[in-house]
Amino acid sequence: MLAFYSCKKDNVEEQEPVAVDPSLANIEFKVPESWPLPVYNFSNNPLTKEGFKLGRKLFFDPILSRDNSISCGTCHQPFAAFSQLDHAVSHGVDDRVGTRNSPALFNLNWHSSFFWDGGVNHIEMQPFAPITNPLEMDETLANVIAKLQARDEYKQLFKDAFGTDEITTQKMTRALAQFMGMMVSSNAPYDKYMRHEGTLSADEMAGLTVFRSKCAACHTEPLFSDFSLRNNGLALQNNEKGIIDSGRGIITPLDPSSFYKFKVPSLRNLKYTAPYMHDGRLATIDAVLDHYTGDVQHTPNLDPLLENGISLSAQERQQLKAFLNTLNDETFVKDIRFQEPK
Amino acid sequence: MAVILPAMLAGCSKDNNTTTPDPGPVTPIDGYGRVTMTFANYVGNTPLSLNNSQGYAYTNANGDSFNVSAYKYYISNIKFVREDGYEYAEPESYHFIDEADPASLSFSVPGLMPGKYTAVKLLIGVDSARNVSGAQTGALDPIHGMFWTWSTGYIMAKMEGNFKNTDNGNKSGFSYHLGGFKGEYRVVNEITLSLPQDLVAGNNTASSMTLRSNVLEWFAFPSIVKLNEINQVGSVGPIARGLSLSFSQSFSVTKVEN
Known part of the structure; x- marks a missing residue:
């Protein structure tokens, strides 16, 4: 059985050059540089x-x-x-x-x-x-x-x-x-900058500095999340089912310190992934920044880093948005390997 | 019902047929002994008969009348303890016991080094490693319904049935699903059972062992369980933990034949 199987494999490999499906031509997992x-x-x-x-x-x-x-x-x-x-x-x-x-x-x-x-x-x-x-x-x-x-x-x-x-x-x-x-x-303008294959504008560079001082504690580079569970201070409001989503509290209901915590999402590809938050309540990046700068609620288990919200000057906000835009990876969303097969 | 009836028949024939152990699908290993393990689920001294509609045949310590429609559990990490202290651990030792599936109640373990074995150790449930290692197959396939999909982890044991409410006589269902593979409310427990007589393994010997789980023990620990009060258990916590301890205590080895 084993011999037959490997024999068949070899035949398949010999035929490959004849019938290559381009969406299957490069199936190899590589850890991006410095990740x-x-x-x-x-x-x-x-x-x-x-x-x-x-x-x-x-x-x-x-x-x-x-x-x-x-x-x-x-x-x-x-x-x-x-x-x-x-x-x-x-x-x-x-x-x-x-x-x-x-x-x-x-x-x-x-x-x-x-x-x-x-x-x-x-x-x-x-x-x-x-x-x-x-x-x-x-x-x-x-x-x-x-x-x-x-x-x-x-x-x-x-x-x-x-x-x-x-x-x-x-x-x-x-x-x-x-x-x-x-x-x-891993092919957003940010990644190309980090690999010294591209540059960022002055605004984007300034935004990276803002990001690193005000956001990176949770949205850790290069994945732009530390994948921890945190309460980011969203108002507790009824969801579609008329109940307040307790987040991690659903998984560990006996642990009061787990309530209202949700997994930190990556900030990559925000251009394609609106609306935002666990219940999609915020439609735009501006709405998200409004939340962090002025609307953080002191609900149980609020993350200590957000105790006073995040302060952003108008200029910093504009720079930060410019930087977030460098995290959009167009090659990823258009990658033929990941499209629905015809 | 079509599923339950053969289970009852098989249960009967098993009792009458204990002299010839079922060699099972496992190939003997030359030079080693083999033991066929059979799980017999009981209610007190009566073999469990799954019954969803025909009255309430059983009575627990609190005096609740009840029946059982599903009785399923995992046994893993079986070890056989030889008189000199050597332990033989069955490799890939994961077994799904389902009262409704007669084939699941019996299996063979080859590879016992020759000698006299005096005890058997069982993990009641699935070890934490297999709860965190990704997709499993065979006995551990989530297709058996012994798995929480939204909060990863195996349901280690399930008992479901109906009872008559002692307060108002109403008929209600009960459902005990025991899960939790880590932390203080872990429901996975190792037990050591002494054997009523030595299991003697030699070159190509075939022994058999009958283990019993007693449904009534579920309701006995840490204090008497009243079905009126505790009838839906489906999350990790102190109640599931308590029931798991009592369930683990429900096992005994009733027979060994060489």
């Missing part, structure tokens, strides 16, 4: 072109939802840096409305936890939550596997990726992890 080591490095889930291809197919296939209407890509759109354009909160099957803003997806291999409350501890475990959430895909894992097994196309794709057409939840989420883990955004 920290990632949390997830595919060590138990070797990254392959075939695994990536399967993961991409699954990501954009509504088969994962109960009524085959919603895919991962519905709420995580490539052109929106894999957030959802103009949606404050996610919309699931039967037009059910969720309670949280679809987070942008990139540089996920550096995340030590997932979701706004950090409730999921591993990239391979992440897909199980939206698939089974009644407000999102509302499907059972058993049904998903049965539906995939019933499709010859998937049997072949799983066989190509994992050497056997046996379809399991583990193989499904590992393929999804290969696709999502490959999504690295």
Whole structure:
């Protein structure tokens, strides 16, 4: 069996030059220069072109939802840096409305936890939550596997990726992890400046200085998040379900110090990912800056760094916005590897 | 019901058929002994019969009448303790026991070094490592429904059923899902069970061991559980922790045959 398998592999490799799919031509995970080591490095889930291809197919296939209407890509759109354009909160099957803003997806291999409350501890475990959430895909894992097994196309794709057409939840989420883990955004003007491949304007440089003194404690370079859970002082207001979202408090309800804390989001790709905050309540970057400069609420567990808000002169604010604009990575949102396959 | 009926039949045939241990799918390892472990779930002295609609056959220490519709749990990290102190740890030792699935109640462990074994150690639940290591398969596949998807972690044990409310006679459901793999409210507990007689392993020997879990023990510790008061447990905390301790105490080895 093993000999047969490796033999087949060799044949496939020989054929490669003839039929190269350009969206699969460069499937290799590289840690960008001077970045920290990632949390997830595919060590138990070797990254392959075939695994990536399967993961991409699954990501954009509504088969994962109960009524085959919603895919991962519905709420995580490539052109929106894999957030959802103009949606404050996610919309699931039967037009059910969720309670949280679809987070942008990139540089996920550096995340030590997932979701706004950090409730999921591993990239391979992440897909199980939206698939089974009644407000999102509302499907059972058993049904998903049965539906995939019933499709010859998937049997072949799983066989190509994992050497056997046996379809399991583990193989499904590992393929999804290969696709999502490959999504690295590291080609913004800021990155080019840091690599000495480009320059920033005087305003942008001044904004970088403002950023480093006033924002970087939580939005740590180069990922622009330290991935910690913090209360940033948003007013406690009822969500779509008429309740106040306690954030991390949902995961650890017995720990009062966890209430109203949410995972610090990256500041990369803000141009594509509006609206902002865990419930999408702030529509623009200006609204976000207004919050930090004048509207931080002293709610329980407010992060000590925000005790007095953030002071920004009009000039600093304008410079900071110029700098944030250098974190938008157009090559990432247009990367052909991450688009929905035709 | 179609699922439950075979479970009951299999339970009966198991009891009548304890002299020939099921070798199971595991290949014997030359030079080593093998033991077939069978989990028998009981209510007091009566084999558990899953029953969702036919009355309330069982009574707990508080006097609540109840039945059980689902009884599932994880056993992991099985170790066999030899009389000289050597311990044989089963590799990849993760077992999902589901009363509704007769095939899950029995499995074989090969690879026992020859000798006399006097005790067995079990982890009731799934060790923390497998709760933080990404997607698992086989017994640990989340497809079994023993997993919290929004707050990563295995449900170590599940008991669900119905009871008659002792205050008003109303029928209600109860659902105990025990989860939490770290911290003070961890529900994963290691137990050591002495064997009623030595398990003697030799070259290609086949032994069997019957372990019992007693449903009634769930309601016994740390104080008597009243189903009126505690009937929905689905998050990490002191109640789940308390129930996990009582559940862990519910195990015993009732029979060893060589």
